[in-house]
Structure formats: C-alpha cells, structure tokens
Amino acid sequence: MRCYEHLMGHIALAEGRPEQAVRLFEHAISLLPHQRETSDEQAFYNDSLARAYDLNGNWPRALETYQELLL
Numbered sequence: 001m002r003c004y005e006h007l008m009g010h011i012a013l014a015e016g017r018p019e020q021a022v023r024l025f026e027h028a029i030s031l032l033p034h035q036r037e038t039s040d041e042q043a044f045y046n047d048s049l050a051r052a053y054d055l056n057g058n059w060p061r062a063l064e065t066y067q068e069l070l071l
Contacts, residue, residue: 002031002045009048018056025049043069 009024029045046069053062 002028021052
C-alpha cells in the first residue's frame with residue numbers, strides 16, 4: 001500500500017497537485033517500519049515528501065524534512 005501511495009504522490013506532483021501529493025507521501029511514510037539501518041527506505045520516501053512541501057510553498061517544512069534526512 002505504501003508503494004501505491006508513493007506512486008500516486010508522484011503522479012499528483014506531475015499533474016501539479018502538490019497539496020494532494022503531500023497527503024499521499026505522508027500516508028506512505030506512516031506505513032513504513034521504523035528505520036533500523038542506513039539502507040532502509042526512509043530517505044527515499046522523505047525526499048519525495050520534502051519535494052512536495054517545496055512545490056506546495058511550504059519551504060520551512062521542506063527544509064525541516066531534508067534536515068531530518070541528514071540525522
């Protein structure tokens with residue numbers, strides 16, 4: 001289900017609907033297991049969410065999400 005939500009988020013971005021993409025990406029991330037290793041998928045999903053925040057004009061949240069990737 002998380003892969004579907006993630007894909008639909010990218011489709012929403014491509015169609016110029018970043019607000020909907022944010023909701024889809026947030027839901028996909030909520031379905032991820034807790035990160036245990038650096039090779040987990042967390043960064044892949046969070047990068048998409050940060051991009052959606054950016055395109056939606058929520059730059060502070062985009063920056064915060066990108067910074068979380070560095071931790």
